[in-house]
Amino acid sequence: MTLQYVVLFLLGYLIKEPKEPKQAWGYVPVRSNASMFWWLYYADNPTQNFTKLPLIMWLQGGPGASGCGYGNFEExxxxxVELKPRRTTWLQAASVLFVDNPVGTGYSYxxxxxxxxTDLCTVTSDMMVVLREFFKSKTEFQQIPFYIFSESYGGKMAAAIALELHKSLLDDKGLKEVTTAAxxxxxxxxxxxxxLATLLWSKAEDIIEENTNGVNFYNILTQETTSKVAVASPGSEIFPFLKLFQRHVQYQNKDKLSDLMNGAIRKKLKIIxxxxxxxxxxxNVFMNMxxxxxxxxxxxxxxxxxxxxxxTVYNGQLDLINCLSFLLIHLGQEAWLRKLKWPKLKKFSAQKWQALYTSPESSETAAFHKSYDNLDFFWILKAGHMVPxxxxxxxxxxxxxxTHQKH
Structure with a gap:
């Protein structure tokens, strides 16, 4: 063996692609002319087999944003998105099932x-078909604790899906303007x-943009720098809905991610x-919903x-879009929780916030946590809409x- 050969061999070893965890993916026909795409990653923990860790289903928001794309490669x-290993991947703590829902989202079609x-009932019904087929084909997950994590509008879908599973198993002037719109x-x-409420929502966002010189709805410390041009004229009926889609779904389909999903990932999956x-x-998903x-x-x-x-409710400190949602019943996630009729709500509200740190060595507070019985609330500092x-x-x-693991 010559030195040249050894050097080439070592270089080839050093630049080889990172080893990916065990995974599977597929389509489930949920209704006539409607198919849902799912992508599973088995937990990748050096000390525990995946059977000892929970299964998490991740749902993206929108509606119309892709969990198999954005949640997977961006979070x-x-x-x-560079196909480099993520240090903070959730596979260290669980197996993760990404689903592109509602139908028409991501690779679903x-x-x-x-x-x-067109409504939450159909979204939930479709997901029940997916989950029945998934657990039927992946029997190794039937006895593993199952959690649903979600982001943004995905939280609404997650709540409805979880319940179905249980059954079957600004400045003063600007603030005044926004409040009036709300x-x-x-x-x-x-x-x-x-x-009409969705239409008025779009107008409320316009007011916020005008009063904040283009604040980024997903992180209030930044301003929106990309130009979004709607394909309909401002006077048309669909224009406000297109603006909402562009702000909250197209925003996530960044060019680099789109190139990856329609290029290398599409070739890898082979079934699209x-x-x-x-x-x-x-x-079309967003418009129909x-x-x-x-x-x-x-x-x-x-x-x-x-x-x-x-x-569990979690919220980024710098997230404006969710705060706008709950401005309808006063600002903030806590105010939304106060609308619950849950008999134990007063005891939950009486709990003191507990500071959380990313590690025992860290002295900087990273989040606050409040918990009582079966309700938890995390307030994540220095995070916008996309907390992970x-x-x-x-x-x-x-x-x-x-998921009750040591941390």
Whole structure:
């Protein structure tokens, strides 16, 4: 063996692709002309077999944002968008199941425009089909604790899915303007004019942008620097809904991620139909769910708590979009929780916030945590809407706390 050969061999070894954890993926036909895509990663822990760790299903927001894309490569999966190992991947603590839902999201697709989901009931029903098929084919997960984690609008879907599983198993001037807009939204919701409420939501966001010189809804410390151009004229009926889609779904489908999902990942998966482009139907997903967008899910959370299902709420300190959601019932996630009818709510509210740190060596507070019985609340500092992307260490620690692992 010559020295040249050894050097080449070593260089080849050093630059080889990182070893990926065990994984599986597939499609489930949930209805006629509607198919849902899922992608499973088995837990990758050096000291524990995956059978000793829980299974987490991750749901992205939007509706129409892809968990198999954004959640996977931008937040909690084993590799980042550069296909480099992620130090804070959740696979250290659990197996993770990503699902592109509702149908039409990411690699999921419909072959008929009438097959898009238009309400939470259909979204939930479709997911039940996916989960039944998943656990039927992956019997090794049938006796493993199952958790649903979600982000943004995904939280609404997660609550409804969990309940179904249980059954079957600004400055003064600007603040005044925003408050006035929020009251109009609430009035529309009370009248059950939900499509109008979504339209008014879009107008409220316009007011916030005007009063804050283009604040980034996902992290209030930054401003929106990318130009989003709607394809409809400002006077058209669909224009406000397109603006909402561009802010909250297209925002996540960054060019680099789109190139990856429609390039190398598509080739790796091998089962994506030729006519399906990752994210190609996402706008239609959002538009079809427009009337459902502003319907609250507080009653669903109440039912989950009453059924003794563990519920965790987490929120980024710098997240504006969720605060706008709950401005309808006063600012903040805590105010939303105060609307619960849960009999133990007063005892939960009386609990003191406990400071959390990313490690025993750290002296900087990374989050605050409050817990009582089967309700937990995490307030993640220095994080915007995408908590795992902004504070990966704290997000991973939260997962270990929620799933009762040593941390």
């Amino acid at each position: 909690i999966g084993p590799l980042d 419909v072959n008929d425009t009438l097959a898009y989901a 009251k109009k939204i609430l009035d529309a919701m009370n009248k059950k004019e939900f499509k 139909p030729d006519h399906v482009k990752w994210g190609g139907q996402s706008q 427009a009337e459902d967008f502003m319907k609250h899910a507080i009653d669903i959370v109440d039912d989950l708590l009453e059924a003794n299902v563990n519920v 992307a902004d504070q990966g260490d704290m997000a991973l620690k939260m997962v270990r706390i929620v």
